[in-house]
Amino acid sequence: MAPVLRPGRPEDLPRLTEIYNHFVRTSGATFDVEEQSVALRQSWFDAHAATGPHRLLVAEEAGAVLGWSSSGPLRPRPAYARSVETSVYLDPAATGRGFGTLLGTALLDALAAEDLHRAFAVVAVPNDASEALHRRLGYRHVGTWSEAGYKLGRWWDVRWYERALP
Numbered sequence: 001m002a003p004v005l006r007p008g009r010p011e012d013l014p015r016l017t018e019i020y021n022h023f024v025r026t027s028g029a030t031f032d033v034e035e036q037s038v039a040l041r042q043s044w045f046d047a048h049a050a051t052g053p054h055r056l057l058v059a060e061e062a063g064a065v066l067g068w069s070s071s072g073p074l075r076p077r078p079a080y081a082r083s084v085e086t087s088v089y090l091d092p093a094a095t096g097r098g099f100g101t102l103l104g105t106a107l108l109d110a111l112a113a114e115d116l117h118r119a120f121a122v123v124a125v126p127n128d129a130s131e132a133l134h135r136r137l138g139y140r141h142v143g144t145w146s147e148a149g150y151k152l153g154r155w156w157d158v159r160w161y162e163r164a165l166p
Contacts, residue, residue, distance in 0.1 A: 001061060001062050002061075003059045003060060003061045003066065003099060003102060004059070004060045004061070005057055005058070005059055005060075005102060005103065005106045006057065006058055006060065007049075007050040007055070007056060007057060007058070008045065008048060008056035008057065008058045008068060009058075010045070012058055012065055012068075013038050013041060013042065013045050014038050015065040016041070016045070016058070016065065016068055016089075017036055017037070017038050017041045019065075019067060019068075019089055019090070019091050020032075020036060020041065020089060021035040021036060022091075022092060023089065024036065026152075027124075027127075027152075028124035028125075028127070028149065028151055028152070028156040029089070029124060029127065029130070031124070031149045031151060031156075033151055047072060048070060048072070052114065053071060053081075053084055053111065053114045053115075053116055054070075054071055054072050054073065054084070055069075055070060055071050055107060055110055055111065056068060056069075056070045057069045057070070057103055057106050057107050057110070059090075059094075059099045059102060059103050061094075065091075066090060066091050066094040066099055067088065067089050067090035067091055067094055067099055067100070067103060068088070068089055068103065069086065069087065069088045069103035069104055069106065069107040070086065070087050070107070071084040071085065071086045071087075071107060071111060071119065072084060072085055072087075073085070074118075074120055082115060082116050082117040082118070083116065083117060083118045083119070083120060084111065084116060084118075084119050084120070084165075085119075085120050085121065085122065086104070086107060086108075086119050086120070086121050087121070088100050088103050088104050088107075088130075088133065090103075095129065100129075100133045101133065101136055101137070104133060104134075104136075104137045105137065108137060108138075108163070108165070111165055111166070112165060112166035113166075114165075116165040116166075117164070117165060118162055118163065118164060118165060119139070119162070119163045119165050120160060120161065120162050120163075121134050121139055121160075121161040121162075121163075122158055122159075122160055122161075123158070123159045123161065124148075124149065124156040124157070124158050125144075125156070125157050125158070125159050131159065131161075134161045134163075137163065138163045139161035139162060139163040140161060140162060140163070141159055141160070141161055142160050142161065142162050143159070143160045144157055144158065144159050144160070145157065145158045145160070
């Protein structure tokens with residue numbers, strides 16, 4: 001069965017939180033260090049819409065949510081409004097099946113209709129799969145912050161990627 005890509009719905013939030021918490025517990029993919037409750041993730045969810053620059057797309061297969069892609073503000077100051085930060089998170093069991101590329105491509109296609117100039121992605125390294133995904137999506141590495149975050153008993157470098165929009 002082919003995956004369905006659609007805007008996120010409120011009933012997705014528990015599953016999206018479950019997927020996110022896997023990365024909170026196990027990796028540098030997010031710099032959150034404590035698992036998030038659905039209530040804590042609600043404001044993140046509410047910041048996205050079916051249209052506009054801040055989107056949330058969900059991949060679903062056979063009724064099961066496998067992951068998402070999202071765009072949100074790059075920074076809080078007004079001059080950043082035409083730039084977004086993008087993310088892709090997948091259930092670990094769904095990796096290697098092309099869902100990340102599908103979600104990332106669908107998100108970028110949706111953002112092409114918006115008044116945006118750049119998409120940025122932040123990747124804590126090492127994360128070969130995420131870096132390869134972003135390169136496939138047309139992002140290019142533009143800089144590295146060394147030892148930018150401390151999590152799971154170690155320091156993490158962060159690589160910044162950018163892509164022109166549309």
